[in-house]
Amino acid sequence: MSESENTSGEGVPSARMFAELGADRNRRADAHATLRDSAPYRGAIRQLDRYIFDYGLGINMIELMATRWHAFFDERISLRIKPHLVQSMIAASHMIREGLHDPARREMRFLVEASVKALWLDQGSPAIAGKPDGAQKRPPRNVAEKVAALDGLGRERFDQLVDSLRFGMLDTAAGATYRQSAKSLYGTLSTTTHISSRDVSRDLANFEKGKHFAFETIADVNAVARLLRQVLDLALASHFEAFDHGLVGDIFEPAFAPGWSFLKMPLVGAIDRHFDYKAERQWKKEAG
Template identity: 25%
Template sequence: MSQEIQIQKKEALEEMHQSPEFKAQKKYFMRITNDAYLLLKLAFMYSSRAYDFSKNALSVQSTDDLAQSIQACSYLFDEGLITPVKRELRYIIESSIKYLYADQQTKGKNLQDKITFLQSIGSSIDVREDLNLSALHEEDAKLLINELNDVYRECCAYVHVSPRQVSERLDQRERGGALGYETTDELRKLNKLIFRVYDMALALYFHGYDLSMTGDLFVGALDDMPKWSFHKGKYVSTVSAYFDYKHERNMRKYGEARPWDAKNWPPRKLNKA
């Protein structure tokens, strides 16, 4: 590729970066980042209401670990480092699964015992099959467990050297791109992946956080934030629906306390025929 052509392609990418579409993707990323981080701050604050439980809940005590990964994704995204973002997303999936699994398999144990138990889990995420996702209908839980594996495998393609990773990097170079010269389409696809991962990670986090506290968090805070991004999340919204039986939410939505069937709760929400 001649130097003149390289300059032309670089100028075209720079022009794209000034377009409304590109800026909209940047803005959307900041919104989902801030909303995910806001949730974690609220959750950690609410956890003080159940101190004895929270101090030994690995999921709760690892809130800052998830927040740190979200912050890392934000930094990498701003620098145009798309591949490292996907590596961080892989870690978010793995850690979210294993923290919840450790909590559920060592129920009643102290925090140090749970940390020690992590060593026995191994490097795969096969333990996801044994997670108890009680806020979800059995069929909805299966969808989440399967999707966790699909997204994890997608992100794994960027952890080790792979044909996919190399091909994407060479394609970027061919069109004149370099670090910080991602396209609008690349950002759009990355944002979709990030939202998907955060949505699933938060759904798992809520289960480790304890459903009682999660209900208080939704009804007492998140319900008053209609623009919070993850109300539209596939799995976060399904977890939220678990708390539709709560009197406060019924009165707010319907003006009356509607009956609910405890034997058939939670209802199926996803992929219904």
């Protein structure tokens, strides 16, 4: 009897193969569902949610302070791109939950690029090393001009933009950490934005081992959450540096509790220490 005449499919090699593949996938899906319902996995997701919530608190506090003077919204592009930042943050979080970590990394790359470029524009477009004399035009002054300038900030100039930044709250050591982190994160995350041999080779090797996307382990979630925390630390430091530094000090003292996720991170933590001179903190030290 030919394969086409076998209506039940029993005994047909291809039918048995597909049945075995389906059964194996069902077993792995059931095991993964059990893993996702475990306390350690749920704990990893709670930690991820905390990073997202605390980043949202930071950018919302900046926006709240900006309402003191409406001109901030006319001048600072870092305030006006908040919807784009929020969308990427939420998208990255959702994709991590679904095991789609490479798309999450692409959103993180956007967060890095957008935060750094907005800071550069809000600093008055500091001169870029290597540009010929006279090439530096009048820097864009308002949001409309800064939006128009975005298309001229090509990918190949990212490192130059980072090197030209000036910091008012990050000290020399923290500024060096910022530059190293921005370049490293941008370079690493770009390998998933553009197809690369490294990531394709990794995926093929994982496939050979029987490891597929959307079947993430707890270690996978923790690793990508740590990466997101680094990205959000850089993004928040950029947002704070782009805003009025005096008002940033008013944000840090009353708004952020000691348990806020980013106070112990290298960049936001350095900005926090910049305000140790404030009288409120001196009183607390003396009282303690």
